[in-house]
Amino acid sequence: MRDLLSIENLSVAFEVGGRWVPVLRRVSLQIDEGDSVGLVGESGSGKSVMALSVLRLLPRAARVIEGRIRFKGQDLLELPETQMRTIRGGRVGIVFQEPMTSLNPVFSIGFQVAEAVRAHRPMGSGQARAEAERLLDLVAITPAGERLDDYPHQFSGGQLQRVVLAMALAAEPELLIADEPTSALDVTVQAEILELLGELRSRLGLAVLLITHDLAVVAETCSRVSVMYAGQIVETAATRDLFDAPAHPYTRGLLASIPRLGRPEVRGQLPAIPGQAPALGDLPSGCSFHPRCGEVMEQCRVDEPPMARRETAGKARCFLMDSSIGEKAEIGREDS
């Protein structure tokens, strides 16, 4: 498969009270054409900033310190704004958590979807309306023709998320970034939206970057996963490998701590990760996870572990990886 998006050693900092706080630290991520990649992390881990960086929608207080974001070989960070507009919302579509933040309550759904179409594909209004109908049908808003003139308040939360999805698909993107697309929805509606995303992916050959805090959502929809912690990617692997054999103590702890149907623990004894994620402005020395890690070693308090090869395929940022010493040279090259 061919490279679609590749993020290389991206570091982003936010200016907070006159100080630069690192929000992303040398993150790398690769998405092939038609691939589905999950980016998992807790709030504040930097996963949304990653999405905003790709679209160049970072707030003014943010600065890209280093790194490259290449979309089909083009460096997005170097692209003039006029060309960036064909990428943003065009070849790269985005869906956010709250559909109403992307919709205007006083315009009809048909108008808004048609507007999204015309923003990227020049055509007459009648034709755009027909295209809007086709898109709504594609996301299973039926009968699409009868709903074109309805307003957002006449739709349920799950339907609105479908409408926003239709808008994101309006420009026929090659990559869809979905930032917590189902977190505001009920579990039954979430299941429907995830199923729809999977269908669209296979039908349109769309690549998807799914950003979520919910590992289970990724388990069902993505072929690859990257786990973020405190602004870094700490583990990345094929979904199956990651869930079968999580290598980073954070990933392992997270997977163990989530209650599961059919596998209840003794009440009051869920294996919890102690403590909480550090503030980005006050990161611990060495490995950012070391204060919460059950397998912490002396080295972890001092040095930052490199990305090292996992036993099965994939990589993890941890000194426990057998290969972390031997791999250092290679990683050093990749990181610089």
Next chain:
Amino acid sequence: MKGSLVEVTGLSKVFRFRRGLLQTEVAELRAVDGVDLAILEGETLALVGESGSGKTTLARCILRLLDASEGDVFFAGEDLLAMSAARLRRARRSFQMVFQDPSGSLDPRMRVGKTLEEPLIVHDVVAPEARAERVGELLELVGLPREAATRFPHEFSGGQRQRIAIARALAPEPIFLVADEPVAALDVSVRAQILNILSRLQERLKLTLLLIAHDLAVVGQMADRVAILYFGRVVELAPTAALLAAPQHPYTVSLLAAVPVLQPPIERRSVLMSGDRANPLSPPAGCAFHPRCPAATELCRTDRPRLLEVEAGHEVACHHPGELELDRIDSS
């Protein structure tokens, strides 16, 4: 057999509001619709349902944070809804609530010590000179250092704030605690900590716990019994293990089928239920679930099923209980 601490009979809550262009039309929303429910002493009962199913409204009516429109609530044998304001104020000491979002439920301008001291004063729990000591004990109870008393809520993380909210709820030494989605607003890696604290405190303090949750995996971990709510009614009530292993109501089956599974294989269980919830202002006739139910028949469109026992302790409100089977509940 344990006795029941809370007894709810025929409880309804109707919200009325005006609508239409001239605000002349009066609409009715039955958020809770004729609920009968007993909460047994010392148990954890989970209330599960989608947003809008009435689970929070039901809990608020039980605590008399909202006035019920119809029905009765007996708390430790006493008619809660008939209580005078003065009597209710004293009774409140026995039942407390933990809310979903601790940043919203703690006063940002009050030091944690003051926040915890307030219920001690209001309910006259300990002598004034013993209050500071009790605040320290409460903090330790939820795993926070005593020094936390001098700090403000914003100095704590979400998980720590929820610990403070739990400590505050426990300050008046209640026997009944309602936890409304206590971990839904928290980061994934701290949820297990809070669930563990709740379980341990419940055991230690012999609390009766009403847990409101939408996450069935959390419920499976925490609850002795589960009540599934749909459109303000209990559609299924059963011991947790029985409900998860052999759900009888098609809605429960659909909910369980929709829970994402942590372990690939990535093949999805089929979504059994179709469509969105009906408009709560004009609920469907018969069984409220029938428009989405794959097993619905003519009877379901006209007759509303009553909650009936299908097995000891397992009640279902469905004309065709067990018709829809869960093909596989992942046991990973």
